[in-house]
Amino acid sequence: GIELKNLNFDGEIASYLLNPSESKYDMLNLLNQYSGINTSGIDADDKNGIAALYVQKLDDIKRNMLTEINKHGMNELFEKIEMPLIEVLSSMECLGFKVDAQILHDIGFELSEEIDKLTGEIYDIAGSEFNINSPKQLGVILFEKLNLPVIKKTKTGYSTDAEVLEELSDKHEIVDKIINYRQLVKLKSTYTDGLISCIGKDGRIHSSFNQTVTATGRISSTEPNLQNIPIKMEQGRRIRKAFVPENDEYVIISGDYSQIELRVLAHISQDKSLINSFVNNEDIHRRTASEVFGIPMDEVTPLQRSRAKAVNFGIIYGQSDYGLSKELKISRKEAKSYIDNYFKRYSGVKDYLDSAILDAKDKGYVTTLMNRIRYIPEINSTNKNVKKFGERLAMNTPIQGSAADIIKIAMVKVYSRIKKEKLKSRLILQVHDELIVEAYKNEIDYMKQLIKSEMENAVKLSVPLVVDINVGNNWYEAK
DNA sequence: TTGACACGC
DNA sequence: GCGTGTCAA
Ligand SMILES: [Mg+2]
Numbered sequence: 001g002i003e004l005k006n007l008n009f010d011g012e013i014a015s016y017l018l019n020p021s022e023s024k025y026d027m028l029n030l031l032n033q034y035s036g037i038n039t040s041g042i043d044a045d046d047k048n049g050i051a052a053l054y055v056q057k058l059d060d061i062k063r064n065m066l067t068e069i070n071k072h073g074m075n076e077l078f079e080k081i082e083m084p085l086i087e088v089l090s091s092m093e094c095l096g097f098k099v100d101a102q103i104l105h106d107i108g109f110e111l112s113e114e115i116d117k118l119t120g121e122i123y124d125i126a127g128s129e130f131n132i133n134s135p136k137q138l139g140v141i142l143f144e145k146l147n148l149p150v151i152k153k154t155k156t157g158y159s160t161d162a163e164v165l166e167e168l169s170d171k172h173e174i175v176d177k178i179i180n181y182r183q184l185v186k187l188k189s190t191y192t193d194g195l196i197s198c199i200g201k202d203g204r205i206h207s208s209f210n211q212t213v214t215a216t217g218r219i220s221s222t223e224p225n226l227q228n229i230p231i232k233m234e235q236g237r238r239i240r241k242a243f244v245p246e247n248d249e250y251v252i253i254s255g256d257y258s259q260i261e262l263r264v265l266a267h268i269s270q271d272k273s274l275i276n277s278f279v280n281n282e283d284i285h286r287r288t289a290s291e292v293f294g295i296p297m298d299e300v301t302p303l304q305r306s307r308a309k310a311v312n313f314g315i316i317y318g319q320s321d322y323g324l325s326k327e328l329k330i331s332r333k334e335a336k337s338y339i340d341n342y343f344k345r346y347s348g349v350k351d352y353l354d355s356a357i358l359d360a361k362d363k364g365y366v367t368t369l370m371n372r373i374r375y376i377p378e379i380n381s382t383n384k385n386v387k388k389f390g391e392r393l394a395m396n397t398p399i400q401g402s403a404a405d406i407i408k409i410a411m412v413k414v415y416s417r418i419k420k421e422k423l424k425s426r427l428i429l430q431v432h433d434e435l436i437v438e439a440y441k442n443e444i445d446y447m448k449q450l451i452k453s454e455m456e457n458a459v460k461l462s463v464p465l466v467v468d469i470n471v472g473n474n475w476y477e478a479k
Numbered sequence: 480t481t482g483a484c485a486c487g488c
Numbered sequence: 489g490c491g492t493g494t495c496a497a
Contacts, residue, residue, distance in 0.1 A: 134496055135483055154483065156497095161484060186485055190493055216490060218488085225492045228487035236486080261488090317489040396489040400488090404490095432488045432490085 004087045011058075013082050014065040016212035017074050020374055025212055027054040034064040073371040081370065081408050082211065088415040088427065089209040089219065095428050095438070096204035097226065100474075101196055103242040108192035111184050118181045125174040132181055135160045146172055183233070191230065191239045198224045209430075216397050217372045217404035218432060227431045229475075240476035245438050251471055253425075253444070254478040255451040256434035257407070258466040259284055261316050264402045267461040268369065271348025278463035285309040291345040292338050311338050315349065318395030320388070353395045360394035368401035369459065370409075406465070407433065410458040417450055436475065444471060 012025040015033070022029070027050050032039040035057040042050060054061070069078050123129045126145065130137045139158035142148045148171055151164040162179065169175045198205050205224065213220040221227040229243070230236025245251055257263075262284055266274040277287045282297075289300040289308035300308075307328055314324045325335035343350035359366050360376040367373050374397045378390030407430060414435060415427050424440035425447045435455065439447045448469045455467040472478035 131496080133494090136496075156482065159483085182485075186494080189495080190486070194493070214490060218490060220491055222492065225487080228485090228492065230486060232487085313489090319489085392489065400489060403488095434488085 004090055007083060007086060008079070009062055009066075010083065010086060011061060011065070012212055013086070014062075014069060014078065017078055017082065017372065018065065018068050018072075020212075020217065020372070021215045027051060030054065030061055031057060034061045034068075036060060036064070072367075072373055074373070077370040077372055077405070081405070081412060084412045084416075085211065085408055088411050089211060091415065091426075092209055092428055092430070093206055095426050096200065096202070096206040097428050097436075097438075097475075098204045098244050098246055099195060099199050100242045100244050101199055101203075104192045104196050104239070107238060107242070108188055108196070111188040111192060115181065115184050115188065118177050118184070122174060122177050122181065125177070132178065133185065138178070142168070142172075142174075146174065148172055148175075183235070187230065187236050187239070191236070195224055195239070195242070207429075214404075215374055216401040217368060217408075218400065219404075219408075219430060226429055237476060241474050243475035244473070249441055250425075250438050251441060251444060251473060252475050252478040253437045253439045253447055253451060254434055254470045254472075254475070255437075255455050255467050257403075257455065258468055260403045260406065260433050260465065261399050262312060263461065263463045263465060264369070264406070265316065265349060265352075265399050266463045268398060268402065269346075269349045269352030270462065271346050271352070273346055274349060275462050281464075281466075285312060288312055288342070292341045294341070307338070311342055314339070315342065315353075316396060316399050318353065318392035356394045356398055357391050360390065366394050366397050368398050368405050370402070370405040372401050372405060374401065403433065406458050407435070407455075410455040411435065413454040413458060414451060417454065423447070436478075439471075 011030050015022070015025045015030055028039060028042065028044060031037065031042075031050065031054055037057065042053075069075060119132065122132055126141050128141075128145075130141055132138060136157060138160050142160065143150050143158050148168050150158055151167050152159045162182070165175050165179045165182075169179065195205065200206055205226070207221045207226045208223050210220045210222065230239055243252070259278075262274070263278055266278050273291070277284055285305050285308045286297055286300050288311060289295075289304040290297045292308055292311060293300070293304055295304075310324065310327050313319075314327065317323075319327070321332050321336035321339055324339060325332040328335065356366055357379070360379045364377070365373045365375045374393070376390050376393050376397075378386050379394060381387045381390060411427065411430060414437070417423075418425060418427065423443055423446075425443050426438045427435060428438050429436035435451060437447055437451060448471065452467050452469050456465045458465070470478045
């Protein structure tokens with residue numbers, strides 16, 4: 001019920017923009033970096049003393065930070081995006097998302113039954129009882145008792161991750177049951193039990209949205225994390241049926257950007273072919289397959305399209321031929337030919353990614369669409385692996401960070417219009433390329449248009465931004 | 480506290 | 489590439 005008004009400067013956010021890789025933006029750190037005083041003699045436990053000094057030096061700290069923000073051209077990012085976003089996130093936290101506990105209990109009960117059944121079967125096959133949740137104990141069973149081949153090792157012993165289990169699945173009947181067990185236990189512990197424990201007295205889940213955690217400008221969500229609710233597998237996806245509107249006067253509307261990162265890449269690289277693909281609204285993975293494999297669009301097979309999709313993801317991540325070969329389970333040579341072909345066809349993308357690495361080396365940092373910065377010290381490492389990692393950061397950060405800039409602009413715009421026009425609908429969640437609105441039924445058509453247009457027109461790029469809108473009686477149905 | 484693992488974009 | 493939660497040790 002308390003309003004946030006006339007906020008124009010937040011020190012934590014200002015310092016986050018000046019270096020988003022820091023882990024703490026507390027008063028002592030800010031004093032040390034921006035007040036000009038020597039803080040080496042200050043007792044870190046003296047909270048009152050630090051707070052008093054911070055207030056005393058606030059004018060200096062503020063002036064120094066704003067000067068730096070200005071130098072980097074981040075004025076608009078700070079004043080027009082990040083500062084207004086504080087109220088948007090605060091509102092999302094206060095509103096929360098209503099959750100039907102009964103649905104979660106029902107799913108949880110089903111999961112328990114299946115887990116119990118699988119547990120018994122696994123013990124029977126193994127010939128002994130052990131903690132299946134312990135990778136260490138599971139490793140002993142799989143690789144010592146049952147003598148299955150060791151696929152890969154971790155720092156501490158045998159790896160038993162999903163990729164390893166997948167490879168072992170036709171070697172022993174226990175493996176599929178373990179794969180299944182893992183999935184179900186994850187759903188039960190993190191999602192049914194975990195979410196139930198977060199439901200407030202108002203029947204809603206109030207996540208925390210952190211604005212100063214990620215190095216790229218994305219927001220993060222904790223207690224609970226509402227940005228990783230299952231969607232890929234149907235069994236997990238059903239969890240979304242528990243996320244419901246307040247009552248039957250409301251529905252859930254979801255607006256999600258189509259291919260926002262590749263569109264951002266087309267824009268910042270100005271690659272002619274990639275821009276053309278999006279201007280013509282092509283199926284981008286099919287087009288990539290056609291270019292990489294040198295075949296007409298209508299002759300692309302499902303496998304080729306799927307591989308091209310992995311190539312596109314790899315480009316965004318700055319993936320090497322080695323990384324792509326592991327992802328697609330193909331030879332390094334074959335992966336290299338995919339990437340080489342891609343860069344021949346999309347030479348503007350190649351030039352751009354090279355320039356991002358040069359930027360990181362020359363200036364020490366890379367930037368996004370709205371001039372958000374991220375320092376990349378890894379790029380100067382003498383350790384080859386660290387240096388390569390730095391190069392991937394230099395390539396990925398402008399893409400991921402620009403997408404974050406865009407959806408933040410859209411959030412501020414959607415929120416402002418709802419407030420100004422005194423609508424009953426509410427912005428309640430953001431999941432990186434998606435906004436979720438709890439919409440009043442009389443406002444459905446209006447909100448669909450409002451969300452679509454504010455998201456698509458958040459910024460003007462060389463390619464269109466496309467947003468898909470879906471409506472449903474719960475989050476699952478809004479797909 | 481850390482590492483392994485699994486969920487999301 | 490970017491995150492967070494759970495569990496075991
Ligand atoms: Mg999408």
